[in-house]
Amino acid sequence: MSLEKKKKKMSKEQGCVLKAWEVTMKKTQQAKKRANNIFGTVSVAPQTDDETSTTNENDDESSTGEMYHAEKVLPNGDYYTGQWYDSFPHGHGKYLWTDGCTYIGEWYNGKTMGKGKFGWPSGATYEGEFKSGYMDGTGTYTGPSGDAYRGQWVMNLKHGHGIKSFANGDVYDGEWRRGLQEAQGKYRWRDESFYIGEWKNGSICGKGTFVWSDGSRYDGFWDDGFPSGNGTFKWDDGSFYVGHWSKDPEEMNGTYHPPENEGSLEWDPKDVFNNLSEYTICSGERVPVLPSQKKLSVWNSSKRVEKPRRISVDGRVSVGLDRAFEKMNMWGSESGEGAADIDSNTRRDLDAEIMRLEAEGFIQSLKPSPVPMRLPRAGKKQGETISKGHRNYDLMLNLQLGISRHAVGKQAPVVSLDLKHSAFDPKEKVWTRFPPEGTKYTPPHQSTEFKWKDYCPLVFRSLRKLFKVDPADYMLSLCGNDALRELSSPGKSGMFFYLTNDDRYMIKTMKKSETKVFLRMLAAYYNHVRAFENTLVIKFYGLHCVKLTGTIQKKVRFVIMGNLFCSEYSIHRRFDLKGSSLGRTTDKPESQINSNTILKDLDLNFIFRLQKAWFQEFTRQVDKDCEFLEQERIMDYSLLVGIHFREASVAGELIPSGARTPIGEFEDETAPRLSRADVDQLLSDPTRWASIRLGGNMPARAERTMRRSDSEFQLVGEPTGEYYEVVMIFGIIDILQDYDISKKLEHAYKSIQYDPTSISAVDPRLYSRRFRDFIFKVFTEDD
Numbered sequence: 001m002s003l004e005k006k007k008k009k010m011s012k013e014q015g016c017v018l019k020a021w022e023v024t025m026k027k028t029q030q031a032k033k034r035a036n037n038i039f040g041t042v043s044v045a046p047q048t049d050d051e052t053s054t055t056n057e058n059d060d061e062s063s064t065g066e067m068y069h070a071e072k073v074l075p076n077g078d079y080y081t082g083q084w085y086d087s088f089p090h091g092h093g094k095y096l097w098t099d100g101c102t103y104i105g106e107w108y109n110g111k112t113m114g115k116g117k118f119g120w121p122s123g124a125t126y127e128g129e130f131k132s133g134y135m136d137g138t139g140t141y142t143g144p145s146g147d148a149y150r151g152q153w154v155m156n157l158k159h160g161h162g163i164k165s166f167a168n169g170d171v172y173d174g175e176w177r178r179g180l181q182e183a184q185g186k187y188r189w190r191d192e193s194f195y196i197g198e199w200k201n202g203s204i205c206g207k208g209t210f211v212w213s214d215g216s217r218y219d220g221f222w223d224d225g226f227p228s229g230n231g232t233f234k235w236d237d238g239s240f241y242v243g244h245w246s247k248d249p250e251e252m253n254g255t256y257h258p259p260e261n262e263g264s265l266e267w268d269p270k271d272v273f274n275n276l277s278e279y280t281i282c283s284g285e286r287v288p289v290l291p292s293q294k295k296l297s298v299w300n301s302s303k304r305v306e307k308p309r310r311i312s313v314d315g316r317v318s319v320g321l322d323r324a325f326e327k328m329n330m331w332g333s334e335s336g337e338g339a340a341d342i343d344s345n346t347r348r349d350l351d352a353e354i355m356r357l358e359a360e361g362f363i364q365s366l367k368p369s370p371v372p373m374r375l376p377r378a379g380k381k382q383g384e385t386i387s388k389g390h391r392n393y394d395l396m397l398n399l400q401l402g403i404s405r406h407a408v409g410k411q412a413p414v415v416s417l418d419l420k421h422s423a424f425d426p427k428e429k430v431w432t433r434f435p436p437e438g439t440k441y442t443p444p445h446q447s448t449e450f451k452w453k454d455y456c457p458l459v460f461r462s463l464r465k466l467f468k469v470d471p472a473d474y475m476l477s478l479c480g481n482d483a484l485r486e487l488s489s490p491g492k493s494g495m496f497f498y499l500t501n502d503d504r505y506m507i508k509t510m511k512k513s514e515t516k517v518f519l520r521m522l523a524a525y526y527n528h529v530r531a532f533e534n535t536l537v538i539k540f541y542g543l544h545c546v547k548l549t550g551t552i553q554k555k556v557r558f559v560i561m562g563n564l565f566c567s568e569y570s571i572h573r574r575f576d577l578k579g580s581s582l583g584r585t586t587d588k589p590e591s592q593i594n595s596n597t598i599l600k601d602l603d604l605n606f607i608f609r610l611q612k613a614w615f616q617e618f619t620r621q622v623d624k625d626c627e628f629l630e631q632e633r634i635m636d637y638s639l640l641v642g643i644h645f646r647e648a649s650v651a652g653e654l655i656p657s658g659a660r661t662p663i664g665e666f667e668d669e670t671a672p673r674l675s676r677a678d679v680d681q682l683l684s685d686p687t688r689w690a691s692i693r694l695g696g697n698m699p700a701r702a703e704r705t706m707r708r709s710d711s712e713f714q715l716v717g718e719p720t721g722e723y724y725e726v727v728m729i730f731g732i733i734d735i736l737q738d739y740d741i742s743k744k745l746e747h748a749y750k751s752i753q754y755d756p757t758s759i760s761a762v763d764p765r766l767y768s769r770r771f772r773d774f775i776f777k778v779f780t781e782d783d
Contacts, residue, residue, distance in 0.1 A: 066085070067083055067090060068085075069083060077098045078097050080095045082095075083107070085109075088110035089110055090109055092106055100121030101118070101294055102119040103119075103291070103294075104116060105118075106130070110296055111133045112133050113130055113131060113132065113133075115129055116128075118135075118291045120144075120288070124143050124144045125141070126140070126142075126291070127139060128153070129153075133294075134155045134156050134292045135290075136155055137152070138151070139153055141287075146166075147167050147284050148165045149163070149164045149165075150162060154178075154611065155292075156291070156292060157179040158180075159176055159177060160175070161176070164284065166284060168282060169190030170188065170190055171187070172185060172187045172188075173185065173186050174187075174199070175199070180199075180201055180202035181199040181203075182200060182201065187204075189279055194210075194211055195209065195210045195279075196211075198222075203225050204222045204226075204281075205223055205224060206221065207221055207222070208222055210276070212275075215235075216233070218272065219231060219234070225276065225281070226245075227245035227272065228245060229246075230243075231245050233272060241254055241257070241267070242254055245272075252270075373653070373704065373724075374652050374653050374654065375648050375652045376573060376593060376595045376597075377594040377595065379595045379596030379597070382485065382487060382499065382596055383486055383487050385484075385485055386483050386484050386485065386498075387483060390486075394447045395546065395556060396483065397445065397446070397447040398450045398452070398548075399544070400478060400479040401434055401445055402452035402454075402544060403542070405434075417462050417465065417530065419458065419526070421523075423458045423462075424519075424523045425456075426519040431452065431453050432451065432452045433449070434449065434450050434451065436449060448549070450548055453544065453547070454542075455519065455544065456522060456543065459526060460540070463526065463539075463540065463541060466529065467539050469541060474541070477500045477501075477505055480501070484498045484507070485499045485501065486498050495511065496509045497509075500563075502566075503565075503566045504563060504566050505563060506560075506563045508559055508561065509557065514736045515557050517737070518543065518736050519543075528628045532621065532625075534617065535624070536694065536732045537625050537628070537732050538561050538735060539561060539562040540560070540561050541562070542560040543558075543559050543560075544558060544559075544560075546558075564640055564729060564731045565642050567696075567729055568697075569729075570595070571643065571729070572595050572643055572644055572645050573595070573599065573643040573645075574599060574641070574642050575601075575641040575643075576599070576640055577600070577604065577638060577641060577774070578600075578636070578638050578771065579601065579773065579774030579775065580770070581715060584600040584601035584602050585602040585603055586599050601774075602715070605704060605705050606705060607777075607778060607780060608641075608700050608702055608703075608728060609700060609701040609702070609779075609780055609781065610782060611700075612782070614694065615779065615782070617694055626771060630765055630767075630768040633764050634737065634764060635763070636737040637732055638733055638734050639730055639733075639771075639775055640730060640731055640733045641728065641730040642730065643702065643728060644726060644728075645724055645725075646724075646727060647724070655724075656722050656724055657725045695728075696729055697729065699728075700726055700727075701723045701724065702724045702726045703719050703723050703724075704719075704722040704723075704724070705718055705719055706718055706720055715777075716778060738764075
């Protein structure tokens, strides 16, 4: 390159520096005015460097990696003053965002961590403990209209014990769970009436007592804020009413007991329901923006592939490749001249020094990293639509007719979830005949004649009520105008799977042996899912049988269960995890793997990190579920896991959480992103957070792992420190295989050829222990 061209290039780069300086000056003055109003008078000197900072120490301290005090006006106009370390707030400091939000308190590597105070422009404040940017620990939130909460927090949500004072004068003192009242608590209204007892998902539910300000009271059971079940209403004169309470007048019954020497009272128990409708539970204020949503200008989530970083001659990584001033002086002298005059020997010596620093670990960023992860290829909608002419078209019609006209359509609603032992008796064999011409009880149809049987119908109606399944919606999904879809191939068992068009339900044909196992354990299953609302065990909604008439007399048994992956989030990766290694890899080549492919234990390349409260709940529930399956002699079950990655570049590369955009490099806020806006809304809207349940739409961090090349069957890889923000869906499936003679023979045969601990067919007690050991290595607490 000629000297003239070099001078022109340097002149152009200096012009860029001048423009950047002018923009910085304007932002500095604006930030200075805002900072003076909030933090008091500060002195901010304009900088020619794009970091726009002033420090109380000399320049050498920032380059040696020591903590120092800094005042910084950041590229987007934000202002920070406080302790600084390695390009981030670290220690105690004050941060002012351009929208008026403020934080004063402790920092750790650019995140609010420890004790601090966050303020909103509306006047609302939170003062207490923070963790990784979230309100987490013990703290007090005071809203602009007078709402106040003092208690425990987990990831921006009220979780644990706390006291909430509402602006209208109501007060709640008790337990919270993911932002809603849960378990034991007391709610007092402004007229001094109060309820004390059990709560569920923010509503009065369970056993409790409501006391009115006039002295009357109700003691008993509740559901959704109203008496439901056995209860007693007492007046202050000693009279009382005992009975069964329900919103449905036909189910309401009881006895009035007047005080001594008084006759009967003309009183309608429905008056209690009318009165209680006036006592609503306040929802409180909604926080417009959460502290964890406030991004720092010095640590933005990357929306594009990071540019390669340049190494300075002292071994430090340059934070901006395109900074004009740095390009002019990188290899030049103090005057900026002679950039091309450095000799090859000197350049070679510098390269050797950089390699030495890299080898000794001083330049970590230059070490080779795993190949960047990409979103898997999107799979097509699963299943083949069963239309007329399909080999199973008649079977589908039979199934839909049986469900709509018999299993659901003709059944009375469930009154109580307390079932008698006779409800679980599978010996009752009542077949309903469905001829094409129809009968008094069945409609005419275009299929062949068949017979229909429901197994334990009362039990499954109760299960559907327990799982909050609306009968009309259930029938519409299974028996609506939209046809079922048959999966492309049967499973390993040889049974077929069908999906409803809305993906809510899955239908599986069953072997006679599986049906026997299910009926044997049905009572235990019912009691387990009733006792543990957050069980991870798959939900079953019905068990039926179709008997085809004619010469074959074929019986087709099938079970209806929930589709675990029916979610508003697209599932990018699916894993079926057992904790064994033999045969536990996918048999598909890489070119055929897409988002629908079920991967296995040895394909897993993540450790999933759950927030503390959710991890504790997860471990407890896995233990309870495995104990139940072990008691029923069940083995060979799996934890089915679905992952939705929340951040990806336009090019399809996954973006690790905490990916940093260097100071001075402005992001293109208009750049298209693969993740949808409603994905982020889940984590920003507390009302949607409350809908998160264990195993359903759970936010987590997935840490990438890599297996050692010398360990062929290493179940859990080595952590890499590379994290991804994900939404997780998981549950325990395939729970109908008991340890029968065939499995015992399989275990004996394979144990001769392989390591007995690596095979799936093992004793239920050993299977349960091995399964839990593996799962608790794959799922850990996020610290």
